[in-house]
Amino acid sequence: MVTVLTRQLVCSHRRAWRACIALVTLVVLAVLIGIGVANLGTLPTAAANAPNAGDIALYKRIIADVQGGESYYTAAIRELRESNYPLRPFVVVRPPVLAVALAAISDENVCRVVLRALAAVTLLAWTWRLRAFAPAPLWFAFAVVVLATGIAPAIVPQAYPLHEVWAGLLIALSLALRRPNAWIVAVILGVAAAIVRELAAAYLLAMMVMALKDGYRKEAAAWAAGLAIFAAALAVHAFEVNSLVTAADSSSPSWLRVGGWSFVLQTMQWNLLLEAAPRWVSVVLVPLALVGLTGMRDELGQRVSLVVFGYLAAFIFVGRDNNSYWGLMIAPLWPLGLVATWPALARCVADLRAYLVPKESPSNAASTG
Secondary structure (H helix, E strand, O other), rough: OHHHHHHHHHHHHHHHHHHHHHHHHHHHHHHHHHHHHHHHHOOOOOOOOOOOOHHHHHEEEEHHHHHOOOOHHHHHHHHHHHHHOOEOHHHHHOHHHHHHHHHHOHHHHHEEEEEEEHHHHHHHHHHHHHHHHHHHHHHHHHHHHHHHHHHHHHHHHHHHHOOOHHHHHHHHHHHHEOOOOOOHHHHHHHHHHHHHHHHHHHHHHHHHHHHOOOHHHHHHHHHHHHHHHHHHHHHHHHHHHHHOOOOOOOOOOOOOOOOOHHHHHHHOOOOHHHHHOOHHHHHHHHHHHHHHHHHOOHHHHHHHHHHHHHHHHHHHHHHHHHHHHHHHHHHHHHHHHHHHHHHHHHHHHHHHHHHHHOOOOOHHHHHHH
């Protein structure tokens, strides 16, 4: 009798906990959509979210200078200074790896081809992994399409000088290739992303935390080593920049702006579907995609969710209006939540119903009979 009562009590607590999570999820979904609707008139268009044309021109000039034999740091500092860009703190100067690599390629068309090849490999890798998420043919096709909408920015002709495009694809490819027993390539790609754009260091940290949580000590040590390599590269970068900066050079305004959900929506505009659709579509689809991410509970889904939610949490507090292109870091990943949106919503409704309308236990049914 005591055992039966204990089991019933445990089941009741579980139902209550699941119902609470479901209720919070649905309330947050409604609130986020409401905030988006309320700010619909102030949400910038996709064109307004585009990186400053001057920035792209600046990166191209730096690449051309390096091609001409000038050292990266001399060229970057000079170009930034002549264009009246701030030079402090050192992170306003992009790391040298991408510019040096593109300068070595030399031909813009080849640079575009390389970026598109990386996008194609990322799409193929995720298409392979998505078989487990969407086994039905129609659902699988939908999954591939929504994935492609997030990778599409890489095919824009002027995208190749943008560090965030490359870093975002490298992060996505790293996640797609990572397995519990095969993570070396994933770590290498993650480190490459962080060296291309220091914002990707958050990905290394997230993957290390998840490896520790799941008990993969060797993998966690590898991600920690990747963080150490990144830190060393960043320290060298800081030294090189600071050695050329003078007291007369200006400082960048603070990135701590607390832009909230409105800024998050701006960062999520880097998507082929949202770019072509009316602005209200993003107001609805983005929260739905995030709900879907909460329903991805396998190892891969948990890592995707942590990376996406980690960046979005940062974007709530950090980033100016002209930094919305930071969303390219997770542009290939967050649309994956749309694949799991319907199952996640159905689970929420089922959990609420199970608590509000509990099934009659067999013992009670027998006694009433």
